[in-house]
Amino acid sequence: MLCAQGVAAPLMLSSFLLQLVRANIPSGCLIASDILSCTNLGLDQVPLELPITVATLDLNHNRLEHLEEGCFAGLPKLDTIRLAHNQLSKLTPGTFRNTSKIHHLDLSSNQLNIIEQHYFQDLVAIEELLLYNNRIVRVESKALSGLSNLRKAYLSHNRLTDFPFFSIHEHPNLNTLDLSSNRMPNLPIEEIGALEESVQQALFLHNNTLICECSMYSMFRHWEQRGFASVREFWEEHTCLLYGEQRASVRFLQHVRFFENCTVKRLAQTDSKTAEAGKSVMLNCMTSLSGRNVTYWWVSPHKEYIVPPGNNNTLRMYANGSLEILQPRIEDSGLYLCMAQNPQESHNQTFEVNLTVTIYHQEVEPFNTGFTTLLGCVVSLVLVLMYLYLTPCRCWCRKQPLPATPSPANECSAQSSILTPTPPATTEGPGRKMCQSTAASPHQPLAPDIWTTRASPQ
Numbered sequence: 001m002l003c004a005q006g007v008a009a010p011l012m013l014s015s016f017l018l019q020l021v022r023a024n025i026p027s028g029c030l031i032a033s034d035i036l037s038c039t040n041l042g043l044d045q046v047p048l049e050l051p052i053t054v055a056t057l058d059l060n061h062n063r064l065e066h067l068e069e070g071c072f073a074g075l076p077k078l079d080t081i082r083l084a085h086n087q088l089s090k091l092t093p094g095t096f097r098n099t100s101k102i103h104h105l106d107l108s109s110n111q112l113n114i115i116e117q118h119y120f121q122d123l124v125a126i127e128e129l130l131l132y133n134n135r136i137v138r139v140e141s142k143a144l145s146g147l148s149n150l151r152k153a154y155l156s157h158n159r160l161t162d163f164p165f166f167s168i169h170e171h172p173n174l175n176t177l178d179l180s181s182n183r184m185p186n187l188p189i190e191e192i193g194a195l196e197e198s199v200q201q202a203l204f205l206h207n208n209t210l211i212c213e214c215s216m217y218s219m220f221r222h223w224e225q226r227g228f229a230s231v232r233e234f235w236e237e238h239t240c241l242l243y244g245e246q247r248a249s250v251r252f253l254q255h256v257r258f259f260e261n262c263t264v265k266r267l268a269q270t271d272s273k274t275a276e277a278g279k280s281v282m283l284n285c286m287t288s289l290s291g292r293n294v295t296y297w298w299v300s301p302h303k304e305y306i307v308p309p310g311n312n313n314t315l316r317m318y319a320n321g322s323l324e325i326l327q328p329r330i331e332d333s334g335l336y337l338c339m340a341q342n343p344q345e346s347h348n349q350t351f352e353v354n355l356t357v358t359i360y361h362q363e364v365e366p367f368n369t370g371f372t373t374l375l376g377c378v379v380s381l382v383l384v385l386m387y388l389y390l391t392p393c394r395c396w397c398r399k400q401p402l403p404a405t406p407s408p409a410n411e412c413s414a415q416s417s418i419l420t421p422t423p424p425a426t427t428e429g430p431g432r433k434m435c436q437s438t439a440a441s442p443h444q445p446l447a448p449d450i451w452t453t454r455a456s457p458q
């Protein structure tokens, strides 16, 4: 209540007056230009009067148990709130009302229990969210989904048994989601595999109570092969429980014997790409290795070994690892394997692209429709042309006693030379063929001929 009123009244005043009204801050607080630090003062309430210029509000190490609705409103520059080491167990709806510029919120080392959907809803600009060392057992499925600017979220050292992984798929900037040191027995491997590679790379899942099993093991092995920092930096802390037995916790990346019978399955980390026959396609080698001295090479489905600059006429390879297929054919479909090697770190990484080359009428809907319309137009045009040009030809041919052997100089071949450039041209003498078929029946035999020529692949 105190907080909410404290905001509503000053709103009426000019910022100068507001500054004065808000200047009465608890003794012991320090002001360093735009930082207000009130740490370790035993506060059980957010100070009512805060300077309007404050950008960083530090309330760490106090005794806050709850925050009033709209507590931080009316502070237009507020960017960072630190509330670590307090006794917050839940957040009132509207706590962060009118704080749309907050980038950094630290709620670590509190007693939060459930991350409810409304908690961070108002924090549209939030980039860093610190929630480690609470008592969180559950994150509601939409609690993080609207926070599209989120870069780092720390939820380690809690009591999570699961997490709504699907809710973070629209977080393009996410680079750390720390779920380590929780109590997750199982991971939804397919759900995680369906996330974009960049989001998968952000996941830190070590030191959970995972039950040892093949799909879990395969996922981490893949991440290791990809050089994910989460696995590289916490390699030894990836543990799982043999037979789900709490005491039988093993470092599974280090001691692999339990998994000797696992086939390391391919996950959705293989990139899939669809290309149109004849239209150049670029395959990127997306590994986390970068720098000028990284060397790349590819192996095509035809077991060709490709290094820059590629082979001259069909495959072009760039120094950044990208492989361009200039004129893909149906038979170029398949798994392309890229390997990146960084000599300094003596580190290898592989990346795969599953390329599917299609011919145009198997393409996506809008294009397909467009092409069908175009084909229809061409066919109609051809039929109209035939109707116009073949009518005199047919009459002429009928008069001829022996239609099978037209003389080179007759009208029929003159017409044929006009018709020759049209698409359904066959290898036989076109004029002659047309004369014969039209003599039998005007349109019927011609139309299917066009369709079969156009529709068959290549």
Ligand SMILES: *[C@@H]1O[C@H](CO)[C@@H](O)[C@H](O)[C@H]1NC(C)=O
Pocket (backbone or CB within 6 Å): 011, 073, 074, 097, 098
């Ligand atoms: C707070 O937000 C509400 C709507 O979200 C708006 O009507 C109000 O003016 C805002 N107050 C401040 C102090 O920005």
Ligand SMILES: *[C@@H]1O[C@H](CO)[C@@H](O)[C@H](O)[C@H]1NC(C)=O
Pocket (backbone or CB within 6 Å): 157, 158, 181, 182, 183, 207
């Ligand atoms: C691993 O998790 C347990 C339980 O969550 C915790 O007590 C322990 O400190 C964690 N270990 C590390 C190294 O973080």
Ligand SMILES: *[C@@H]1O[C@H](CO)[C@@H](O)[C@H](O)[C@H]1NC(C)=O
Pocket (backbone or CB within 6 Å): 257, 258, 259, 260, 261
């Ligand atoms: C793997 O399979 C072999 C042969 O079937 C078996 O002897 C061995 O015990 C299995 N290992 C594990 C860890 O299950």
Ligand SMILES: *[C@@H]1O[C@H](CO)[C@@H](O)[C@H](O)[C@H]1NC(C)=O
Pocket (backbone or CB within 6 Å): 291, 292, 293, 344
């Ligand atoms: C790349 O390698 C060259 C020598 O081969 C070395 O001088 C240079 O420092 C390396 N660059 C980087 C970024 O590692």
Ligand SMILES: *[C@@H]1O[C@H](CO)[C@@H](O)[C@H](O)[C@H]1NC(C)=O
Pocket (backbone or CB within 6 Å): 311, 312, 313
């Ligand atoms: C292109 O490749 C063919 C065979 O792969 C080779 O005979 C020819 O010399 C190459 N041309 C150039 C310009 O490298």
Ligand SMILES: *[C@@H]1O[C@H](CO)[C@@H](O)[C@H](O)[C@H]1NC(C)=O
Pocket (backbone or CB within 6 Å): 282, 284, 285, 318, 320, 321, 322
């Ligand atoms: C690699 O270089 C090529 C040619 O400069 C470019 O078209 C391609 O987009 C680059 N790939 C990446 C992943 O940047």
Ligand SMILES: *[C@@H]1O[C@H](CO)[C@@H](O)[C@H](O)[C@H]1NC(C)=O
Pocket (backbone or CB within 6 Å): 341, 346, 347, 348
């Ligand atoms: C990387 O691959 C190269 C070539 O296959 C191999 O010689 C090298 O030992 C590998 N290095 C590592 C660290 O796996």
Ligand SMILES: *[C@@H]1O[C@H](CO)[C@@H](O)[C@H](O)[C@H]1NC(C)=O
Pocket (backbone or CB within 6 Å): 270, 335, 354, 355, 356
């Ligand atoms: C590649 O994609 C095709 C078609 O989408 C699929 O049938 C095939 O199994 C995939 N191959 C691999 C190795 O993933």
